[in-house]
Amino acid sequence: MSATPITAANTSIVFTQLVTLLKAIFIRHGASPDVASVLADNCARAEQDGAHSHGVFRIPGYVSTLDSGWVNGQAVPVVEDVASGFVRVDAANGFAQPALAAARPLLVAKARSAGIAVLAIRNSHHFAALWPDVEPFAEEGLVALSVVNSMTCVVPHGADRPLFGTNPIAFAAPRADGPPIVFDLATSAIAHGDVQIAARKGERVPPGTGVDSLGQPTQDPKAILEGGALLPFGGHKGSALSMMVELLAAALTGGNFSFEFDWSNHPGAKTPWTGQLLIVIDPSKAAGQDFAERSQELVRQMHAAGLRRLPGDRRHRTRAKAEVEGIVLDGDELARLRKLAQG
Amino acid sequence: MSATPITAANTSIVFTQLVTLLKAIFIRHGASPDVASVLADNCARAEQDGAHSHGVFRIPGYVSTLDSGWVNGQAVPVVEDVASGFVRVDAANGFAQPALAAARPLLVAKARSAGIAVLAIRNSHHFAALWPDVEPFAEEGLVALSVVNSMTCVVPHGADRPLFGTNPIAFAAPRADGPPIVFDLATSAIAHGDVQIAARKGERVPPGTGVDSLGQPTQDPKAILEGGALLPFGGHKGSALSMMVELLAAALTGGNFSFEFDWSNHPGAKTPWTGQLLIVIDPSKAAGQDFAERSQELVRQMHAAGLRRLPGDRRHRTRAKAEVEGIVLDGDELARLRKLAQG
Structure with a gap:
């Protein structure tokens, strides 16, 4: 995860231009303008932050999935207000990010009122990094945790065969003197x-x-x-956390477990059809000193203990550079993207 | 974690007798009857489940801590109803378990009404296993997650010096055809x-x-x-989770970080003076099939993938054995406990 150097074969593109290009690709391959806007912004943000495995690298997978008819690029998510701290969304076999976008205002309002709120997204496809889902909550002063299950490719610790997905956990918290503290870790190794x-x-x-x-x-x-297949990170502990992600992201949302969907009739399909859970907490309800000051104190002490780089630091530095110099892409890759937007 | 075999040097004791004995020890060393009851039950449960590192092994540490004046064994927790999903407790420099017990009815009522609720305990001492705090929620059909920070003894990944505590994460979820799915893992290795x-x-x-x-x-x-010092489990991922535990259990509760308390004036003090966070979710608010049936399906598939033992299985088997045969203790250890209750 780092900035690509500019060479003769590389070219630089401004963030908004990349979003426009990606949006055109999504629309060209059957997404509605609303869905295309959300996915293009999400993907361009990952590329801007140097998270290459979740940037434009993902576009061919998105395209082949949309072309296969596996996912509904026109889906309109249905938001359900279930209780004072509980929001459900049926993503209607569409992508998870538009479902989150549709439910977000209600989720934030509930978190600020109840102190904590949960968003249970089901019938959804998540093919992106998870930190873009949580970081914006921390930017508005909230603490956010999210889990998403994916597709069978991880052998539970002590088992013989794969069952779990890579099942990431992402967390974001505000701090006083800098960008939020954010991590996004696959529970696979x-x-x-x-x-x-x-x-x-x-x-x-x-x-x-x-x-x-x-x-x-x-x-x-x-x-x-x-x-x-992959193995869980950290032996039985990472495996237990991966199991927890299956329970929270699938059983608690009404979504599929990582082993429950069958895309064999959709050649080219790449996106897991599962669920996602988000928990958002309003730290202004906590006792004692302001949360962002407290998290800043933890950062200060982590640096004093010799830690040079916090989770998220490299992304934020890469982003700052991209905001000045543009996002550097391989020239051939950019040409392929332009072709996908037209062809 | 396993049942101690009965030998000539060992003796068996019934659960309720062990609770009575431990309660007498706590009272003898300055705890109120209410506090003593909660701690005795908690410690006997760990011993009964074969979790020896958190069973009667902990009693000398409890005793020296109470004798040192570091913790208030008579503390009366103050429960604050902050919002429809947010409960705070000031444990008043007492133990965390009585604070949880005091707030529990309100926490459960809020989780059932709002769909999710958070309990933020501060000014508290946690010297026990964490699974006894979450398992009872799953026994009444709720999903529970808890984190507690402890005392500086873990070097953050990439740092030079210890800063974090062992910072465990515990999770419990109901299932249809068996005891709850429960894990309790230190984020240290x-x-x-x-x-x-x-x-x-x-x-x-x-x-x-x-x-x-x-x-x-x-x-x-x-x-x-x-x-x-210890290292985190799973490299930078376990370290990130340990950092999250500091933020949730301390910054979000108003409690101390693992590096913030100074017990040097209290020789014999062993209990970290920090905070604890619990999140409880009512899965009946979720869409789709009953949660406990879904978690049972996950268990079924985990077994089909070759997993012989689920997290919590060994504890539950040891418990069932202890319920029939009693809890087996070393004879010398039992004699020492009896002396602590009197002397």
């Missing part, structure tokens, strides 16, 4: 996108991250992708 | 109690769990305890 990138580059993955089709440990990303 | 037990037994700890006073990796539990 490595993110699926990073395995794909390693395979494309011909690189090996770290030991302990995956097994081949016979269940044997491997560092070959292709062996993991072709019939193999 | 090993629980502090397990390091103490290894030191007492003269055993080594696994590689990657700690460093000595010079920051060098060690498997000697004494080197970890005497000036050394």
Whole structure:
């Protein structure tokens, strides 16, 4: 996750231009203008932050999924006001991000009124990074936690066969003197996108991250992708957290578990059809000193203990650079994107 | 974590008798009858479940802490009804468990009404396992998540010096055909109690769990305890989760961070003076099939994937055995407990 250097083969594009280009691609492949706007902004933000595995790298997958008819790019999410702290959304077999966008004002209002609120999104496809879903809450002073399950590719600790998805957990909290504290971690030992990138580059993955089709440990990303599977991070603990994500993101939303959907009739489909949970807390309800001052104190002490880089720091630095210099893309990649917007 | 075999040197005690004995110890060392009841029940439950590092092993630490004047064994928690989903408790420099007990009816009522509720406990001492705090919610059909920060003994990933506590995360969810799904995991590579037990037994700890006073990796539990420190589980991911626990359990409650309290004037004090957060969700507000049926389906599929043992399984089996045969304690240990209740 870092800024791509400008070389002869690379080119720079302004954030808003990238959003416009991506939006045209989504519309060209069947998304409504509303859905296309949300997904284009989300994807461009990941690219801007140097999160390449969730940036324009994802566009061919989005396109083949839309073309396959697996997801409804025109879906209109249905928001349900269930209780003073509980919002449900039926994403109507569309993407999760437009569902979140549709429910967001109600979720924030409930969190500020009740002190905490939960958003349960079901019948949804999440094919993006998770931090863009939580970071904006922290930018308006709220604490946010989100989990999303995905598709069977992780062997539970102590099991023989894959069952869980990569099942990330993302968290964001405001702080007084800087951008929010944000992390987004796959509960698998490595993110699926990073395995794909390693395979494309011909690189090996770290030991302990995956097994081949016979269940044997491997560092070959292709062996993991072709019939193999990933392992949870941190042994039985990461596995327990991945199980929790299945329960929160699927059982508690009415969505599919990572092993429940069948896309075999939709060649080209890449997006898991599951659920997502968000919990948003208003820290102004807490006792004692202002939360953002307290989180700033924790950051101060983390630096004093010798920590040079906080979770999210690199993204925020890459973003600041991109805001001045533009987003650097490989020239061929940009040409392919332009073709997808037209062809 | 397993049942102690009955030998000539061991003896068996019925759960209620152990509670009575432990309650007498707490009262003898300055706890009020209410506080003593809650702590005795909590500690006996851990022992009954075979969670030895949080069972009667903890009693000398409780006693020396009470004797030191560090914690108020007579504290009466003050419950504050802040919003429709937010409850605060000032534990008044007492233990966290009586504070939870005092706030519990209001917390459950809010979770059932709002769909989700949060309990922020501050000014509290937590010296026990965390699963006894969440499991009872799942037994009445609710989903519960809790975090508690502790005392500086974990080096953040990438830092030079310890800062975080062992900062456990516990989760409980109901299921249709069996006891709740429950886990309780330290975000350190090993629980502090397990390091103490290894030191007492003269055993080594696994590689990657700690460093000595010079920051060098060690498997000697004494080197970890005497000036050394623990590492987070799972590298930067476990470290990020530990940071999240500091933010939720301290910054969001008004409690101390793990590095903020100073017990140097209270020799014998062992209990961290921090905060605890609980989030309780009512899954009956969710869309789709009954939550407990869905979690049962996940369990079924986990078993089908080859998983033999779920988180919590061993505890529940040990408990069932103890309910028939009693709780087996070392005879000397029981004698020491009886002395603490009288002397």
